[in-house]
Amino acid sequence: xxxxxxxxxxxxxxxxxxxxxxxVFPEWLTITTLSxxxxxxxxxxxxxxxxxxxxxxxxxxxxxxxxxxxTGLPNRTLMQDRLEMAIAKAKRIHGNVxxxxxxLDRFKVINDSLGHHxxxxxxxxxxxxxxSVVRASDTVCRQGGDEFIIILPEVESxxxxxxxxxxxxxxxxxxxxxxxxxxxVSPSIGISLFPDDGNDIATLIKNAxxxxxxxxxxxxxxxxxxxxxxxxxxxxxxxxxxxxxxAIQREQLTLHYQPQIDLTxxxxxxxxxxxxxxxxxxxxxxxxxxxxxAEEAGLIGEIxxxxxxxVFAFAARWNRHPQLSQLVFSANxxxxxxxxTAFAESVERLLNESGFPADRLELEITETAIMEDIQRxxxxxxxxxxxxxxxxxxxxxxxYSSLNYLKRLPISRLKIDRSxxxxxxxxxxxxxxxxxxxxxxxxxxxxxxxxxxxxxEQTRFLIEAGCLNAQGFFYARPLAEHDFVAFxxxxxxxxxxx
Numbered sequence: 180x181x182x183x184x185x186x187x188x189x190x191x192x193x194x195x196x197x198x199x200x201x202x203v204f205p206e207w208l209t210i211t212t213l214s215x216x217x218x219x220x221x222x223x224x225x226x227x228x229x230x231x232x233x234x235x236x237x238x239x240x241x242x243x244x245x246x247x248x249x250t251g252l253p254n255r256t257l258m259q260d261r262l263e264m265a266i267a268k269a270k271r272i273h274g275n276v277x278x279x280x281x282x283l284d285r286f287k288v289i290n291d292s293l294g295h296h297x298x299x300x301x302x303x304x305x306x307x308x309x310x311s312v313v314r315a316s317d318t319v320c321r322q323g324g325d326e327f328i329i330i331l332p333e334v335e336s337x338x339x340x341x342x343x344x345x346x347x348x349x350x351x352x353x354x355x356x357x358x359x360x361x362x363x364v365s366p367s368i369g370i371s372l373f374p375d376d377g378n379d380i381a382t383l384i385k386n387a388x389x390x391x392x393x394x395x396x397x398x399x400x401x402x403x404x405x406x407x408x409x410x411x412x413x414x415x416x417x418x419x420x421x422x423x424x425x426a427i428q429r430e431q432l433t434l435h436y437q438p439q440i441d442l443t444x445x446x447x448x449x450x451x452x453x454x455x456x457x458x459x460x461x462x463x464x465x466x467x468x469x470x471x472x473a474e475e476a477g478l479i480g481e482i483x484x485x486x487x488x489x490v491f492a493f494a495a496r497w498n499r500h501p502q503l504s505q506l507v508f509s510a511n512x513x514x515x516x517x518x519x520t521a522f523a524e525s526v527e528r529l530l531n532e533s534g535f536p537a538d539r540l541e542l543e544i545t546e547t548a549i550m551e552d553i554q555r556x557x558x559x560x561x562x563x564x565x566x567x568x569x570x571x572x573x574x575x576x577x578x579y580s581s582l583n584y585l586k587r588l589p590i591s592r593l594k595i596d597r598s599x600x601x602x603x604x605x606x607x608x609x610x611x612x613x614x615x616x617x618x619x620x621x622x623x624x625x626x627x628x629x630x631x632x633x634x635x636e637q638t639r640f641l642i643e644a645g646c647l648n649a650q651g652f653f654y655a656r657p658l659a660e661h662d663f664v665a666f667x668x669x670x671x672x673x674x675x676x677x
Contacts, residue, residue: 180210185220188212193230205230247321249299250306258320258328262380265318265332266373276373277331277340280387281309281347283364284399285551286325288518292555293360300357301364308350313343328384337372337404344368344402352400365400367391376405389413396471420476422458423469427485432456434489435657438666439509439628439650442642447667449507449541451650452490453657454482474515483516484525490540491533493660502671503664509541509571514548518555523562530566537567543594545573553584564589571628576616586623593620595646597631604636617646 184190191209198204207230213222245257253261265276283305290298302325309319309327318330329347334340352365369391377383390405392413397403426432436450456464473479490508497503516522530537542563549556549572564570571592576599595616599609613629620627629641632651641649655666 184210184212184223188214188220196227205234207233250303250321252306252310252327253318253320255320255322258318258322258330259380261318261320262330262383265330266378266380268332269373272333274332275334275375276383277334278371278373278383278387279329279331279340279344279347279402280369280371280384280391281327281329281351281366282391282395283325283351284367284395286364288552288555289362289364290325291518291520297357297360297362301355301362304355304357305351305364308353309347312346312350328387334372340370340372341402344370348400348402367394367399368402369394369405370402371405386410392416395475416472419461419464419469420472420478422461423456423473423478424476426456426458427481431458432482432485433659434486434493435659436493436508436663437650437657438655438663438670439507439648440654440670442638442647442649445670447502447506447670448648449509450663451509451511451543451657452486453511454486455657470513474513477515479513479515480519480522480525483510483512483522484529486510487526487529487540488533491529491535494535494539495533497664500664502667505539506667507539507541507569509543511573512542512544514544514551517544517548517559520559523559523566526563526568527566530568538569541569541571541592543571543573546575546577549588550584557587557589561589576612582619585619590625592626592628595627595629597651600629600631600637600651601633603640610640613641613646614644617644621645 180190180192180194189209189211191207194206194208195203196206206227208225208227211224211226212220213224215221245254245260246252247254262276262278268274269276286298286301289301302321306319306321306327309329313319313329313331316332320328320330322328331340331343347368348366352363354361354363356362369387369389371377371383371387371390373383376386386405386409389409389412390403393409394401394403403409433455434452435455436452438447439449439451440446441448454466454470456466456469458464470479473482487510490510494503494506494508512522526540526542529535530540544556544560549560560570569591570589571594572588572590573594574596575593576596593616595613599613599616602609603613604610617627626648627646628648628650629637629646630650632638632641632649633653635653637651638649638653641647658666
């Protein structure tokens with residue numbers, strides 16, 4: 180500083196000074212020299228100002244640039260810096276770094292149904308819980324939305340990482356209260372390791388993200404480590420998602436109809452509409468593969484509306500057919516569709532446009548989907564019921580329905596899950612469970628139907644137990660439209676009174 184003053188006669192910059200009370204503060208200082216007639220410096224003029232407020236503002240701006248405004252956690256920018264430093268150090272000492280990619284299960288349901296205030300408060304609580312679990316040397320970052328990344332530098336073993344992941348699962352999954360609402364979310368956690376799963380930031384985060392998706396597909400509320408096999412699964416999933424988004428426009432989706440039979444008369448009383456996807460290069464893609472992807476990719480709403488439109492169009496084409504004009508058609512509804520506030524409006528619009536009688540439409544929702552959040556399931560189901568459509572609980576017996584909640588649901592039919600039917604008559608426990616479900620339905624004045632019937636013995640058991648409706652391969656596989664019509668006609672002739 181003084182060298183520059185002597186050489187140029189001028190200096191300005193920031194220094195640290197001390198007040199009379201001993202406190203240190205930042206000071207903005209300008210020094211100018213005064214010279215005599217001979218050019219010798221005779222005086223120094225110093226002008227200074229307290230830079231404390233300026234420095235505080237600068238620090239706030241820096242903090243805002245590197246931290247999430249809602250939770251105060253490091254943001255993506257700071258996360259990149261911290262991860263770069265952690266990787267650089269790990270390279271020097273031949274150590275390991277773990278990256279945990281966390282997504283909150285069912286956060287969107289809470290945010291959409293209760294509003295952003297509750298969602299924001301919940302994110303703050305989760306951020307505190309994540310921070311409380313990890314070490315001081317670890318970094319918890321918010322990626323955006325309900326996604327978080329945790330950097331664990333200098334980890335000794337996979338076991339240590341798994342132990343921290345278990346603690347995170349337990350902490351985040353605990354209930355919390357926001358205002359008068361009791362909220363509960365759980366984390367799905369994907370984990371990648373440096374250097375085993377990648378040598379750069381982008382690869383490590385991508386692989387942790389892949390593992391997180393696998394955690395969701397494995398039932399949520401768990402953690403998964405990345406493997407190369409998961410990467411191949413992700414690539415396949417991305418291809419299915421990309422192709423599925425264009426499947427309706429390319430007319431690759433079709434419906435097959437599985438007959439539902441009255442066991443006393445043998446007549447067809449209805450049919451379940453089942454989605455099929457035939458792709459020119461992927462071939463016949465199983466619904467078990469693409470339905471879940473459609474839900475996660477936000478495509479299920481469009482596909483669900485298309486399914487109902489096709490069912491109504493099919494019924495309209497055969498409206499004057501004596502055996503088909505009174506059939507009830509069932510269509511599956513996912514949890515995502517039920518969460519969509521516009522779904523009931525879409526059903527009502529399609530019913531009005533097609534003229535299809537509402538009482539000939541049955542919407543099937545799995546027991547698991549309903550019981551995920553029973554309180555929020557009741558209003559949309561009640562709205563659908565008010566349209567005149569029938570509501571059935573699909574896969575009944577696989578969830579945890581209580582009798583109290585079952586009485587409150589606006590349902591008309593229980594559908595016994597195929598897992599209880601498949602081992603009858605060999606498995607006496609399944610027989611007892613099936614008997615109990617039939618008795619429960621009768622006590623609540625609900626219809627009951629069994630799915631997955633594959634033998635004459637199972638049919639006889641169901642009749643004796645009081646279940647008079649069924650579907651399954653014993654009667655017919657899901658059939659294309661004209662094959663279904665032919666089956667109904669043949670069934671009518673075969674079982675008509677002589």
